Amino acid sequence: MGPLVPQGIITGQWDFLIALILGIAFGYILERAGFSSTRKLVGVFYGYDFVVLQVFFTAAITAMTGVIFLNYFGLMDANMIYINPTYLWSVIVGGIIMGVGFLVGGYCPGTSFCGASIGKIDAIVFVGGLFLGIILFSLAFPWLEGLYKATPWGPSVMHEELGITRGMFAFIVIVLALAAFWITARLQKRFSDRNLKY
Amino acid sequence: MERRETKYLNPYLAGFLLGLTLLAAMYFSGRGLGASGTPKRVIAAAAHVIMPETTENAKVFAGYFADGKGPLSDWLVFEVLGMIIGAFISGVLAGRLTWRVEHSPKITSQRRLWLALIGGALFGIGSQFGRGCTSGAALSGMASFATSGFIAVAFIFGTGYAVAWFFRKNWI
Numbered sequence: 001m002g003p004l005v006p007q008g009i010i011t012g013q014w015d016f017l018i019a020l021i022l023g024i025a026f027g028y029i030l031e032r033a034g035f036s037s038t039r040k041l042v043g044v045f046y047g048y049d050f051v052v053l054q055v056f057f058t059a060a061i062t063a064m065t066g067v068i069f070l071n072y073f074g075l076m077d078a079n080m081i082y083i084n085p086t087y088l089w090s091v092i093v094g095g096i097i098m099g100v101g102f103l104v105g106g107y108c109p110g111t112s113f114c115g116a117s118i119g120k121i122d123a124i125v126f127v128g129g130l131f132l133g134i135i136l137f138s139l140a141f142p143w144l145e146g147l148y149k150a151t152p153w154g155p156s157v158m159h160e161e162l163g164i165t166r167g168m169f170a171f172i173v174i175v176l177a178l179a180a181f182w183i184t185a186r187l188q189k190r191f192s193d194r195n196l197k198y
Numbered sequence: 199m200e201r202r203e204t205k206y207l208n209p210y211l212a213g214f215l216l217g218l219t220l221l222a223a224m225y226f227s228g229r230g231l232g233a234s235g236t237p238k239r240v241i242a243a244a245a246h247v248i249m250p251e252t253t254e255n256a257k258v259f260a261g262y263f264a265d266g267k268g269p270l271s272d273w274l275v276f277e278v279l280g281m282i283i284g285a286f287i288s289g290v291l292a293g294r295l296t297w298r299v300e301h302s303p304k305i306t307s308q309r310r311l312w313l314a315l316i317g318g319a320l321f322g323i324g325s326q327f328g329r330g331c332t333s334g335a336a337l338s339g340m341a342s343f344a345t346s347g348f349i350a351v352a353f354i355f356g357t358g359y360a361v362a363w364f365f366r367k368n369w370i
Contacts, residue, residue, distance in 0.1 A: 003228030010226075016276040018226045023280020024287070025219045026231055031288035033212035038300055040206075042369045044355075045362035051209045056337060058213025059220060063341035066221035075225075082229040084329055084339050086346035091335070094328030095353025097320050102358050103365045105317015108332035109325060110233035110281065112318065117282045118289030119297045125311045126318035127237070133322020134238050138245075141258035148327060156345040166343060173340075181210075 002076035027114055036115040038106030038122065045103065047191035050184040057177040064170045071166075078166070083155035090148050105129065205292045220341050227273060230338020234325035236278040239269040274334075302369050313368060328354075 004010045005018070033055050034040045043049025070076035102108060107115060107126045115123025137144065159169035207215075223231050242262045245253040246269070254263045262269040269275075289295045301310035325331040328350050330339070336354060339347015 002225040004226050006228035015227055015273055018223075019273045019276035020280040020283075022219055022223050022226075022231065023277035024284035025222075025280075026216070026277065027281030027284025027286075028288045029207070029212050029216045029219065029284075030281075031285035031294075032207045032292065033209060033216075034206040036285060036289070036294065039302070039369060042362075045358050046366065046370050048370070051206075054209035055213040055216060056332075058210050059216035060337060060340040062214050062217025063220040063224070064343070066217065067224065067341065067343075070221075070225065080228055081224050081342050083342055083344045084335060084346050086344065086349065087329070088349070090327045091329065091346045091349045092353055094324045094326065094335075095350045096357045097324030098328060098331065098350075099324075099354045099357025100361055101317045101320030101324055102332075102354065103317075103361050104320060104368075105314050106369070107314070107317065107321075108233075109237070109321055110231075110331065110333040113233060113278060113281050114285035117285035118294050121297060121299045122301065122310050122314040126314040126321075129315040129318020129320075130234070130237050130322040131241060131318075132315070133319035133324075134234075134241055134326060135322075136319065137323045137326040138238075138241065138256070138258045141256070144327075145257065153345060157343040158345050158348055159343060161345055169343065 001074060002070065003080050006080055007077075026110070027117065030111060031114045031118065035111045036118050036120060036123070038115070038120075041108075041111060042103065042106055047187050050188050053180060053184055057180060061170070061174045061177050064173065068167055068170055083157060086153040086156040087149060087151060088153060089150040093147060205294070217341075220338065223338075224342070229273065230334065230341055231277065232274050232330055232334030232338060233278060233281070234321070234331040234334060235272075235274040237322070238326070239272055239275055242269040302367070304367055310368070 001007070005012055005015045034051055040049055041052055044052040067078050067081070071078035105126050107123060109130055112123045112126040112130065116127050159166045162169065220231055223229060239262065242253060242259045253259060259269070299307040299310055301307060321331060328335045329346065332354060335350040336347055339350060
């Protein structure tokens with residue numbers, strides 16, 4: 001029963017090999033979907049290409065559904081999966097800064113690695129910027145620590161916050177995702193006359 | 199244009215495959231995928247060479263030196279290494295391997311590179327507050343039903359739409 005490594009069903013030595021193989025799949029899929037191109041990525045914000053939204057939300061609902069089924073059939077203990085803790089103000093501020101960074105730089109960290117890997121010089125510079133930003137954050141950490149640790153909610157999960165079952169929450173997300181797919185498909189048709197080359 | 203388009207995978211198929219990859223990460227290793235954690239670990243490792251004691255005691259790198267193996271001995275470091283290999287393989291197969299600066303015809307390459315640097319720096323800072331970026335905080339967060347994941351998605355994309363108008367000339 002999964003998760004395999006945390007339960008010691010397969011030894012921890014395999015963990016890095018698994019990471020490498022899944023990383024190859026991750027990078028391959030992102031590049032193959034066109035995520036190494038900034039003008040394709042930012043299309044989601046201007047209405048001419050919604051590939052980011054389509055890939056992102058399809059991946060999220062696929063994985064969510066998978067977690068529920070694996071858990072239901074006793075193949076994986078969903079409660080053992082690492083939950084990134086919520087620090088409310090920190091994640092809100094972080095999200096806003098990242099949102100601006102996305103529109104300024106055109107990439108996010110994962111996609112910039114993919115772009116850099118196929119020779120996009122702007123992606124390599126973005127990765128340089130990424131390092132610069134993290135160094136600045138690390139140096140300024142003593143002053144930023146207060147905000148970084150505000151407001152701790154612990155390993156909070158959405159369905160518990162809303163007081164509904166995991167399945168019900170996943171169902172709501174799937175319905176919202178399908179609605180978004182339908183709307184964006186229509187919008188994309190309208191804006192595709194911009195006919196940008198990228 | 200037409201020919202290029204066919205070299206991209208159908209977005210729903212790509213999303214499905216990405217979802218399965220993410221699910222596999224959770225099934226095998228009990229965690230999601232990520233990206234921004236690796237540069238931070240590389241920085242910690244580099245800083246450790248220059249000033250070992252200060253780095254080991256720095257609160258911002260808490261936990262990185264706890265097991266004595268150093269910050270690079272980590273799942274995410276190997277995953278990002280794989281990402282670079284995987285994207286390269288796809289680039290080779292799709293014939294997209296070229297040195298170039300991609301930018302809107304309305305702006306210069308130089309402007310694009312400055313924007314990439316600033317955008318990267320913003321993402322570097324933002325991903326620290328977010329405890330992960332679009333991959334680790336948002337996507338993997340959503341898949342594990344984490345509240346932080348859904349907040350990160352809402353604010354990254356919400357802010358993106360809010361500011362898109364101001365940056366339109368750089369892209370379209």
